[in-house]
Amino acid sequence: xxxxxxxxxxxxxxxxxxxxxxxxxxxxxxxxxxxxxxxxxxxxxxxxxxxxxxxxxxxxxxxxxxxxxxxxxxxxxxxxxxxxxxxxxxxxxxxxxxxxxxxxxxxxxxxxxxxxxxxxxxxxxxxxxxxxxxxxxxxxxxxxxxxxxxxxxxxxxxxxxxxxxxxxxxxxxxxxxxxxxxxxxxxxxxxxxxxxxxxxxxxxxxxxxxxxxxxxxxxxxxxxxxxxxxxxxxxxxxxxxxxxxxxxxxxxxxxxxxxxxxxxxxxxxxxxxxxxxxxxxxxxxxxxxxxxxxxxxxxxxxxxxxxxxxxxxxxxxxxxxxxxxxxxxxxxxxxxxxxxxxxxxxxxxxxxxxxxxxxxxxxxxxxxxxxxxxxxxxxxxxxxx
Amino acid sequence: xxxxxxxxxxxxxxxxxxxxxxxxxxxxxxxxxxxxxxxxxxxxxxxxxxxxxxxxxxxxxxxxxxxxxxxxxxxxxxxxxxxxxxxxxxxxxxxxxxxxxxxxxxxxxxxxxxxxxxxxxxxxxxxxxxxxxxxxxxxxxxxxxxxxxxxxxxxxxxxxxxxxxxxxxxxxxxxxxxxxxxxxxxxxxxxxxxxxxxxxxxxxxxxxxxxxxxxxxxxxxxxxxxxxxxxxxxxxxxxxxxxxxxx
Numbered sequence: 001x002x003x004x005x006x007x008x009x010x011x012x013x014x015x016x017x018x019x020x021x022x023x024x025x026x027x028x029x030x031x032x033x034x035x036x037x038x039x040x041x042x043x044x045x046x047x048x049x050x051x052x053x054x055x056x057x058x059x060x061x062x063x064x065x066x067x068x069x070x071x072x073x074x075x076x077x078x079x080x081x082x083x084x085x086x087x088x089x090x091x092x093x094x095x096x097x098x099x100x101x102x103x104x105x106x107x108x109x110x111x112x113x114x115x116x117x118x119x120x121x122x123x124x125x126x127x128x129x130x131x132x133x134x135x136x137x138x139x140x141x142x143x144x145x146x147x148x149x150x151x152x153x154x155x156x157x158x159x160x161x162x163x164x165x166x167x168x169x170x171x172x173x174x175x176x177x178x179x180x181x182x183x184x185x186x187x188x189x190x191x192x193x194x195x196x197x198x199x200x201x202x203x204x205x206x207x208x209x210x211x212x213x214x215x216x217x218x219x220x221x222x223x224x225x226x227x228x229x230x231x232x233x234x235x236x237x238x239x240x241x242x243x244x245x246x247x248x249x250x251x252x253x254x255x256x257x258x259x260x261x262x263x264x265x266x267x268x269x270x271x272x273x274x275x276x277x278x279x280x281x282x283x284x285x286x287x288x289x290x291x292x293x294x295x296x297x298x299x300x301x302x303x304x305x306x307x308x309x310x311x312x313x314x315x316x317x318x319x320x321x322x323x324x325x326x327x328x329x330x331x332x333x334x335x336x337x338x339x340x341x342x343x344x345x346x347x348x349x350x351x352x353x354x355x356x357x358x359x360x361x362x363x364x365x366x367x368x369x370x371x372x373x374x375x376x377x378x379x380x381x382x383x384x385x
Numbered sequence: 386x387x388x389x390x391x392x393x394x395x396x397x398x399x400x401x402x403x404x405x406x407x408x409x410x411x412x413x414x415x416x417x418x419x420x421x422x423x424x425x426x427x428x429x430x431x432x433x434x435x436x437x438x439x440x441x442x443x444x445x446x447x448x449x450x451x452x453x454x455x456x457x458x459x460x461x462x463x464x465x466x467x468x469x470x471x472x473x474x475x476x477x478x479x480x481x482x483x484x485x486x487x488x489x490x491x492x493x494x495x496x497x498x499x500x501x502x503x504x505x506x507x508x509x510x511x512x513x514x515x516x517x518x519x520x521x522x523x524x525x526x527x528x529x530x531x532x533x534x535x536x537x538x539x540x541x542x543x544x545x546x547x548x549x550x551x552x553x554x555x556x557x558x559x560x561x562x563x564x565x566x567x568x569x570x571x572x573x574x575x576x577x578x579x580x581x582x583x584x585x586x587x588x589x590x591x592x593x594x595x596x597x598x599x600x601x602x603x604x605x606x607x608x609x610x611x612x613x614x615x616x617x618x619x620x621x622x623x624x625x626x627x628x629x630x631x632x
Contacts, residue, residue, distance in 0.1 A: 357516075
């Protein structure tokens with residue numbers, strides 16, 4: 001394995017401010033997935049490969065939020081051990097098993113009861129060693145009545161093209177809490193990605209999960225589970241995918257609406273081009289009285305070698321459940337292309353504008369400056385069409 | 386400015402227009418009357434270069450440039466702007482951003498006073514941050530269309546039934562803005578209409594009737610409308626008088 005940073009360099013990094021402590025080239029990549037100066041964030045966690053180089057809570061938010069490496073949290077709080085593997089079984093598959101056997105890192109975040117964090121928290125997980133296998137376990141606890149946004153960016157050093165990212169994430173969104181978890185991925189052609197996540201949403205709590213992957217990658221398989229256990233528990237999942245090259249993507253959120261009046265909305269927008277193949281199987285399961293949910297799954301296939309296989313699923317397990325779905329997969333609407341051409345755009349520009357509109361970053365409900373970054377990324381990929 | 390010479394148009398191999406002639410001079414408004422399905426929209430689509438509307442015979446010349454074969458964006462750059470009768474929804478694209486495209490601005494530029502003022506006058510300012518045509522009412526679509534084409538500052542407006550499905554107030558508003566633009570810019574317009582009421586608010590010099598893809602009855606548009614009102618399009622079908630078209 002080839003390391004991009006020198007031995008000992010990571011120790012030095014810990015002494016400097018977070019942005020200063022990250023090598024320039026990888027910093028630029030990290031900024032594209034949302035990494036900001038720590039002064040603009042309530043708390044920050046940054047890891048390169050398996051080494052945490054930053055764990056910081058801004059002064060204003062001390063006492064309201066804890067952020068640290070998962071290994072430190074497991075030592076510090078014995079109760080964290082009970083939460084680890086509570087929502088996801090280590091035996092789920094070979095990837096979870098590998099994290100259980102060799103925990104490389106990951107972060108622990110706990111937002112205190114009632115804390116309203118106006119600034120987002122941020123975590124950034126970077127791979128800077130060619131072929132590195134990142135094995136992470138993250139635990140996020142949003143205590144009762146708190147409100148917070150967590151932005152997680154995952155990317156590679158620009159000179160790194162191969163690697164593996166396994167990230168197990170367990171979310172506990174307690175009574176009345178509002179947690180928005182936004183994850184931005186920007187990988188490389190030979191990186192395989194295996195996120196495994198599950199969220200437990202209690203009474204009156206709201207969990208919003210936003211995910212965007214716009215850069216090339218080798219494979220990704222993710223089927224995040226959201227358990228709306230509580231009464232009136234609400235969940236929303238927003239996914240933007242730009243699948244390119246020979247990427248193979250297996251996606252599909254599952255929301256289980258167990259609580260009375262629980263609600264969920266699963267929205268995905270997928271663009272597949274070149275030889276990319278995307279399969280998505282979002283699923284809503286209604287178990288609680290008056291549970292209500294909607295799946296919206298839209299995809300655009302550009303190019304002869306690309307494929308999208310969309311199978312939205314609805315499963316009502318009792319009466320008084322209201323589930324619906326809307327799916328559309330196919331080409332860009334010819335009429336819309338022509339319409340924009342009558343406004344003076346050539347065909348390529350028109351397609352680019354439509355793809356940008358389709359992969360609308362507003363869907364992710366990101367903080368404005370991160371939305372601007374994602375918008376730039378979308379512009380760049382749309383331009384390359 | 387615009388010459389339509391013996392133009393025949395087919396859509397998916399089916400002939401729609403047959404040997405249509407028309408001439409729109411500088412600072413002139415030419416009105417094409419016709420019932421539903423007569424080929425009015427096809428005529429405008431063929432002039433605008435919309436794919437699928439194939440000119441099988443004849444030629445269209447705009448300011449001495451032959452338009453046949455040019456893509457729609459090239460025609461737009463020459464100064465031709467089409468206000469669609471039923472514009473599509475464009476999810477994810479805000480009207481504000483499309484307006485910037487129409488006005489030739491970069492995405493990072495702000496709209497100018499002129500565009501914002503025009504949006505206000507057309508009562509679509511509150512739609513600027515909405516996705517183009519998504520959830521717009523019929524009247525809002527018409528006014529948003531006009532906003533876009535006027536922001537393009539065209540030399541020739543192609544207006545596809547700007548009066549259909551709008552109430553009298555909206556009709557006056559739309560016609561007023563068209564007339565205002567024509568007077569201020571010295572542009573020309575080719576207007577197609579079924580009802581025809583709009584010509585009571587727009588100064589138009591020439592017109593014809595289009596029925597079953599054939600144009601005839603080239604006259605002052607007010608006279609044409611009077612005849613249509615008195616006798617209906619059915620009488621036009623029977624008549625189809627091959628009055629020579631103005632050159």
